[in-house]
Every structure is written in structure tokens, then in C-alpha cells.
Amino acid sequence: MSVLSYRSYGKINLYLDVLSRRSDGFTDIETVLQSINLYDRLVVAPHSSGIQLTCSDDTLGGGADNLVYRAAALVKAQTGLPDGVKIHLEKNLPIAAGLAGGSGNAAATLIALNDLWSLGWDVHKLCELALELGSDVPFCVLGGTVAATGRGEVMTPLPPLPTHWLVLVHPPLAVTAGHAYGHPQLTRNVMAPVNGKTPAFNAALSGLAAGQVADVIFNRMESGVLCDHPELGVIKAQLMASGCLASAMSGSGPTVFGLCADEASARHIASQIRDYRTTVVHTMDQGVLRE
Numbered sequence: 001m002s003v004l005s006y007r008s009y010g011k012i013n014l015y016l017d018v019l020s021r022r023s024d025g026f027t028d029i030e031t032v033l034q035s036i037n038l039y040d041r042l043v044v045a046p047h048s049s050g051i052q053l054t055c056s057d058d059t060l061g062g063g064a065d066n067l068v069y070r071a072a073a074l075v076k077a078q079t080g081l082p083d084g085v086k087i088h089l090e091k092n093l094p095i096a097a098g099l100a101g102g103s104g105n106a107a108a109t110l111i112a113l114n115d116l117w118s119l120g121w122d123v124h125k126l127c128e129l130a131l132e133l134g135s136d137v138p139f140c141v142l143g144g145t146v147a148a149t150g151r152g153e154v155m156t157p158l159p160p161l162p163t164h165w166l167v168l169v170h171p172p173l174a175v176t177a178g179h180a181y182g183h184p185q186l187t188r189n190v191m192a193p194v195n196g197k198t199p200a201f202n203a204a205l206s207g208l209a210a211g212q213v214a215d216v217i218f219n220r221m222e223s224g225v226l227c228d229h230p231e232l233g234v235i236k237a238q239l240m241a242s243g244c245l246a247s248a249m250s251g252s253g254p255t256v257f258g259l260c261a262d263e264a265s266a267r268h269i270a271s272q273i274r275d276y277r278t279t280v281v282h283t284m285d286q287g288v289l290r291e
Contacts, residue, residue, distance in 0.1 A: 002046060005291040006112050007039040008104035009143060009284050010093045011136070012166070012250040012257050015204045016219045017189045018181070026135070026151040027181050030189070030201040032158070032208060032216070033136075035143040035284040036166065040091050040101060041291075042068070042108040044116055047084035051076070057091040067102045071109035071133055078129065081117060094170050094277075098251030100136040107140035108288045115290070127155075136251075143287020147205060149196060158205075160285040164213060165266040166257045167244065168279040169235050173254040175225055180252035183224025214259055217246040225253050232256055235276070242269040 011033050019028035051072045053062040060066055064073065068089055076083075087109065093101035110129055114121045121129075123141065130137035135152035145158040180186070191198040197205075207216045226233045232249060235256045239247040243265055244258030260266035263282070270278040 002116060004044050004112055004116055006042045006044075006108045007289040007291060008042055008101075008108035008140065009035045009287050009289070010038045010099035010101055010104060011035050011139065011287070012099065012168075012255075013219060013248075014208070014213065015201075015216050016221060016251065017198070017200060018186060018220045019189050019193075019198070022151070028150060029148070029152055030198060031148050031152065032204065033139045033146045033148060034161070035145075035287050036099075036168075036281040037284050038093055038099070038168070038279055038281050039289075040089060040093050040105055040108075042105060042112060043088045043090070044109075044112045045086045046116070047086040049082065049084040051084065052086045053089070054087070055089040055091060057095070059095070060089070060091070067106040067133060067137075068109050071106040072113060074129055074132060075110060075113045075117075075119075079117070079119065083117060085113065085116065094255070096174060096176070097170060097255045098175070098249065098253045099168075099255055100140055100251070103134050103136035104140040104287060106130065106133045106137045110141065111288050111290075140287045144285040145283075147201075149201075154196070158208065161213065161283050162211075164283045165260045165263045166281050166283075167239065167260060167266050167270045167273070168250075168281060169239070169256045169258075169273055170277040170279065171229075171231060171235065171254050171256075172276075173229055173232075175229065175253040177252040180221050180225050183227070185227045186224035187220060189220065214245040217248045217259060219248040219250070221252050222249050225249060229254065235273070238273060239269065242272045244269060
């Protein structure tokens with residue numbers, strides 16, 4: 001029996017700007033997404049029928065509210081295959097943390113079933129299906145360093161960054177993306193896009209291309225989220241005082257990351273943060289890896 005194993009890597013937003021709300025209820029954004037080497041593991045195997053999902057984290061259900069289950073159901077609906085699949089998800093990424101853990105799991109499921117059932121879908125087809133599951137899922141199919149606009153689905157892969165080391169700080173808070181996007185204190189970039197990008201985003205991409213990663217790091221979501229959770233601002237200040245080159249919240253939070261000069265600096269800085277769980281990671285050039 002074929003048993004396949006995959007790593008689904010998390011992400012951070014090196015840059016995240018919020019533009020106007022769209023007529024479809026989504027919000028236009030401009031962002032640079034970056035894969036990191038913190039990962040969940042997904043193991044898939046043939047099953048007699050249906051979708052059987054188990055997870056190492058008991059707080060995650062195995063039914064249709066789980067993105068992994070929804071991704072598997074989407075593949076079955078697309079193909080009409082009678083084959084069943086047994087999936088086990090080993091969670092390492094914190095849940096609802098702004099690191100696209102669930103989105104990465106969904107992306108890994110699409111890729112895994114494409115392999116398991118020899119469907120032959122290309123990346124374009126996988127990303128098309130991924131968008132039905134969530135705005136971050138197409139990025140997680142691609143991985144690496146990607147500039148994204150629209151609701152996050154208009155993606156431009158960027159040259160891989162040299163390896164950068166980061167400290168992630170994981171406060172035990174719950175922040176939903178919906179609340180962050182609708183926060184009354186959220187400011188928005190009102191610049192008019194030129195050829196699909198605002199001048200601010202073009203400047204950020206130019207800075208990234210020039211290797212000025214610390215100068216690019218920015219998250220407009222903080223304007224609202226930090227009003228409700230000022231401790232995230234304290235974490236940012238701690239990271240900077242401890243020697244980080246730059247710091248920001250990832251996505252809608254609550255994870256806060258700090259960019260470090262090298263691995264030794266990252267491990268030293270992480271040791272200075274005593275009130276919260278920390279993880280030392282580095283950048284990756286892929287989002288899903290078959291083991």
C-alpha cells in the first residue's frame with residue numbers, strides 16, 4: 001500500500017498592505033509572502049472509501065470544517081473518483097497564528113492526492129483549486145518568495161532570498177482575519193495602483209530586490225490589531241531591543257517575528273523572550289515538500 005508523507009511549511013508576510021474593500025466582500029491587499037522551515041506533516045494512504053482524517057491536535061475536527069478534509073473532498077468532487085483516502089495530520093504550527101498553517105495543510109493535501117491518484121495536474125490547476133479553499137492556499141502550493149495582489153491570488157514568484165534567520169514569538173491570543181480586516185482602527189493605503197501596484201508596493205519590491213529586507217518589513221494590519229492587543233507592540237519592542245533588525249506581525253497575527261543577522265543572533269534573541277513560546281526559523285524556497 002502506498003503511503004506518502006509531506007511537509008507543509010508555514011509562511012510569514014514580509015510586507016502586508018491593506019487597500020480598499022471589494023464589491024465581493026474581500027479586501028485588496030499587497031503582500032510579500034515568504035515560506036519558513038516550520039512545518040506540519042501530512043501522511044496519506046489509500047482507503048477503502050470516503051475520507052478518513054485524523055490529527056495529532058484534538059482541538060481540530062476531522063470533518064468538513066477542517067481545511068484538509070475540504071481539500072480532499074474538492075479533489076474527489078473534481079475527479080469523480082470512487083477511491084478513498086486516509087489522512088493523518090501532525091500539527092507543529094500553532095493554529096490561527098497568521099502563519100498559514102491550515103492553508104499549507106490544504107495545499108499539501110491537493111499535492112498529495114495529485115500524486116497518490118496520479119492525476120497529472122500542473123501547478124496552474126492546483127492553484128486554481130487552491131483558491132477555492134482560501135486566499136493563502138495558492139501561495140502555499142507555490143511556496144518560496146512571492147509578491148501577491150488582489151485578494152492574494154494574483155501572484156508573482158520572486159527570486160529566492162538568501163537564507164534569513166528569524167525569531168517567531170507565539171502569544172496565546174486569538175485574532176481572526178475577519179476581525180482584523182474589519183477593525184475600525186485599521187488604516188488603509190489609499191494610493192492609486194499604477195499597472196496593478198501602488199507606488200509603496202513598487203518601492204518595497206525594489207528594496208527587496210536590492211537586498212534591503214529589514215527596510216521592507218511592514219504590516220498595516222497592526223494599526224488595528226495592536227489597539228486590541230498592545231502586548232504585541234511590547235513583543236515587537238522586545239525583539240528590537242534584543243537585537244533584531246526589524247520586526248512585524250505576520251498576517252492578521254498574533255505571531256510576531258523578528259529578522260535577525262544570523263542563526264546565532266536568532267537563538268540568542270529567542271532566549272531573551274521569556275514570557276512566550278518562541279521558534280527560531282529560516283526562510284525556505286518551497287511551500288510543500290514530499291519526504
